[in-house]
């Protein structure tokens with residue numbers, strides 16, 4: 301045990317030094333500081349049965365990204381006279397053991413709205429408060445506190461972006477400078493018998509080395525996040541003109557958006573700091589785009605989904621979710637697996653799904669295309685199944701944003717124009733007529749498939765398939781569905797389901813009905 305007053309800073313997300321109010325508070329007036337990260341088997345235990353390397357919850361790319369972020373955090377803490385204490389086990393048990401063993405007066409951690417952390421935090425907070433410790437758990441993962449917005453809206457989350465903007469206004473902290481730097485931290489106290497380790501490697505966590513032919517090009521950590529942010533905002537004109545959903549989803553050598561999402565997901569980058577940098581930039585340019593399409597508008601989309609997710613019971617399910625249309629999706633696992641393993645026979649779709657598996661990141665519109673294709677566009681497979689695949693493979697996988705966007709894309713909530721379908725053939729062609737994106741991610745189509753056929757190779761005459769060394773049905777699959785008839789069928793089923801939802805709405809309360817719309 302150390303004598304004097306000690307604080308424990310529990311890192312979960314918020315893997316950064318800059319704009320980290322919990323860390324700042326933990327270090328204030330403390331003789332000792334225990335900066336802790338717990339490797340949670342719930343997320344990290346290797347699963348050899350899973351469809352690709354990783355745990356049942358996270359693909360190896362994201363685990364690698366997290367470990368890199370932890371290594372960077374450790375280095376940054378060391379620069380300030382501290383270090384990261386890595387422990388393994390069920391987080392609440394590990395935390396309780398440490399709190400009992402160490403002389404801790406203050407327990408600090410960033411507030412988390414995800415159901416998993418909400419449940420975890422109840423256990424840890426209950427122990428700490430009974431033991432007389434001070435608990436400090438500020439909201440710093442989002443621009444706004446979702447609970448404040450919900451309160452302002454009479455206890456219900458706003459269900460449209462515009463109503464969210466009206467309620468949110470300008471964040472209160474935006475007018476005063478954020479605490480961006482810390483100059484030093486208290487030393488680490490005596491860690492006694494707690495089993496502390498360095499940040500492990502993927503091999504030390506029990507993952508086998510993989511033979512993946514192409515790894516995610518994105519490296520984790522706060523240092524990389526800040527560098528990436530600087531590079532993005534250096535180009536003032538690009539930021540001022542940023543307009544989503546414009547932008548080329550097939551641009552992979554230089555993506556059309558910032559690729560800051562994985563850094564925001566793990567909190568290597570503070571969304572508030574990002575927002576302030578954008579506001580400063582906007583002040584110094586003649587004109588700039590505005591929400592919902594601007595870059596600042598994208599951060600507000602993030603907060604919008606966090607707010608709705610926090611205020612909606614069963615947000616991640618169709619059943620029991622009042623804002624979700626009830627749709628009789630099919631349970632066709634063969635179609636799901638073809639989609640997941642990039643074997644649909646539609647090169648545009650398969651290239652995007654390959655980018656997801658190899659990189660763990662794809663452009664927003666690319667995500668639109670594959671999510672629409674799986675659900676209401678072509679295959680009519682349940683959005684929850686596609687959500688699970690994204691949740692596992694994306695390096696930016698985020699509970700609120702992923703579920704929110706799957707609800708949107710499947711026309712289950714927020715967006716209801718189910719007649720507007722992304723064509724798996726012509727949509728990508730508009731941006732990339734030569735099919736360079738497809739050729740990169742699907743090498744089987746790389747060499748000699750003429751551009752006339754690259755989006756629909758099954759239409760190429762056999763002589764051309766022979767010349768391209770790619771026989772459809774042998775070297776690359778035939779399409780799993782005929783797009784025109786499949787999408788027509790999907791539209792019909794959506795119309796029927798919507799009509800049924802409308803009819804059923806008479807049986808529920810007026811409040812339920814309002815929420816359903």
Ligand code: FAD
Pocket residue numbers: 544557558559560561562564565595598599601602603605662663664665667668671690694696697698699701702703705706709
């Ligand atoms: P930029 O365009 O540079 O935007 C900056 C930041 O704004 C992003 O990093 C992100 O934090 C936020 N943002 C941008 N678009 C959205 C959006 N539509 N909703 C909420 N926040 C947004 N994003 C995730 O971060 N995690 C997910 O798990 C996720 N799942 C998705 C699933 C589907 C089906 C779809 C269609 C979209 C999903 N998105 C998700 C949203 C969006 O595609 C990504 O945030 C974006 O492509 C990330 O790239 P970027 O950082 O270059 O974005």
